[in-house]
Amino acid sequence: MNLFLQASSLQLPASISITGSKSETNRLLLLQALFPNITLANTSNSDDSEVMQKALKGNESLVDIHHAGTAMRFLTAYFAVNEGREVILTGSQRMTERPIKVLVEALQQLGAQISYENQEGYPPIRIKGQKITANKVSIPANVSSQYISALLLVAPKLKNGIELNLVGEITSIPYIKMTLALLHEIGVVTHFEGNTITVKPLTTSLKPQTITVESDWSSASYFFSIVALSQEASITLSSYNKSSLQGDSALVEIYAKMGVETRFEENKMTLVKLPNFKLETLNLDLNHTPDIAQTIVVTCLGLGIGCHLTGLHTLKIKETDRLEALRIELTKLGANITVTNESLTLVASNQINPNVTIATYNDHRMAMAFAPLALKVPINIENAEVVSKSYPDFWEDLKGLGFSCAPFGDASGQISEINYI
Known part of the structure; x- marks a missing residue:
């Protein structure tokens, strides 16, 4: 199933429960x-x-x-x-x-x-x-x-x-x-x-x-991206610990550089957009956390900042060659991006092409990483049901935030009839 996504504003504050890692x-x-x-x-x-x-x-x-x-x-x-x-x-x-x-x-x-x-x-x-x-x-x-x-x-x-x-x-x-x-x-x-x-x-x-089992930090990454791309936002996610076994908890430190503050209380964390935050080009070694590279580079595109990400050699043997997939799909959106066998470089730009259709290559992270861009421009996601590989409730959770998620040709914005299994 292909989805058309757009989101002019968020329904805030919001709370989302994400299942175990x-x-x-x-x-x-x-x-x-x-x-x-x-x-x-x-x-x-x-x-x-x-x-x-x-x-x-x-x-x-x-x-x-x-x-x-x-x-x-x-x-x-x-x-x-x-x-x-x-x-x-x-x-x-x-x-x-x-x-x-x-x-x-x-x-x-x-x-x-x-x-x-x-x-x-x-x-x-x-x-x-x-x-x-x-x-x-x-x-x-x-x-x-x-x-x-x-x-x-x-x-x-x-x-x-x-x-x-x-x-x-x-x-x-x-x-x-x-x-x-x-x-x-x-x-x-x-x-x-x-x-x-x-x-x-x-x-x-x-x-x-x-x-x-602690909730999944990789799944949380898309909400870090949503908060970063919003004018204002406050989203609470559960169940998470400040001290985590999961390497992707590095999201807290990384997204602090993109204006997202993370506040922990009991088994929950709240992501808050900081106003008037000065953005700079990101230079990150993701050797220990390669699975969040897609989310980060898409966030940078949406914020109009550049990035240079290294330590990405394992992405070439994932569900797809994620580096090549990112190059192709980000280029469609108007990005100036280059990749090597282990790195990715995005040049800062404020231009994003609207109504682009993103191919997902049977890769759940391609679908979810690009979805937050709907806060900036309308976007189409092919094969949207692929998210069930790691996060079956993803589209419903986005809908609860105020995203319009409509199958191609359906203007109602309802997604309840889609079979995600």
Whole structure:
């Protein structure tokens, strides 16, 4: 479904409740499958988490995770150590183009039996679950942190745990630390020093415990953008903590540079637009938080400021090549933008072309990152239902803020008839 968006003003003040972090949820779902005494609360209602949960609870020999990249990485490790079970793990056409070789080779170092069904290095893969006793493994440190987290998550179930050596400069450290913090929360002993991570096996029975998932900071990023692009705004989001495991909580510091103040109270945060704020060109290294790059560059376009973002090399192997997708779509809007394999540069301009149709490339973040621009110019979003991958309620929440979200050709602005699933 394609949506036409516009928003002349916001209905303020506003309060929005966002479900649990997809990143935390998917890690905890895997740990719950390994240690059933764990109970989870405030889990994500995203497609990715539902796919992950279905795969972990099912017993099919063919497991299709569609577009869920996190599930592909985590389940590769999970099924590799699930002794006696054989599965073929596959996904969408785009998923079969996303590399998995680095993780597969790391698991093979430990003794896992994994083979490729079609093209070497890419899904679908055949996994024969084994009892793993080896515990020393090396992996390039500049690859997706999900490869690293996948190994760490299954480590406490292995007889001898894991001693993981990260070779080179480490990417996305906050996500690795999130994984280790969740392991620690359930009682697993870990140690991270230099480029070596050690995870000890969990040899004692796990006591029953309930873990509440913090709401998703990546989903919050779009409201930071909305507040930044508004003349005035006050939006309260729940449930969030000032001290967070999620790397994308860096949004607080980043958007402070774009005139957004974040105020914390209990388990909520309120985003407030500061009046008469002086904007300057942003120069940011997003090596630890690449998932918020799309939101940031679109915000800069809407504010008429330039930016230079680096540390973005992992964006080329996401749901789409996000750097190239941003270049194409921002150019449609009139932006002067250049990209390399790991960076993006936007030249400041006050000109935004109206009524542009944004292609989303089956990428949820493309749809949501561009939506706040409707505060500046009318905009069209193709394949709008793709947001269900991480944030199924996104369009309804925007409508509650005062955005008009109408299917193409429907002037009513109602979106209740759209099937987002």
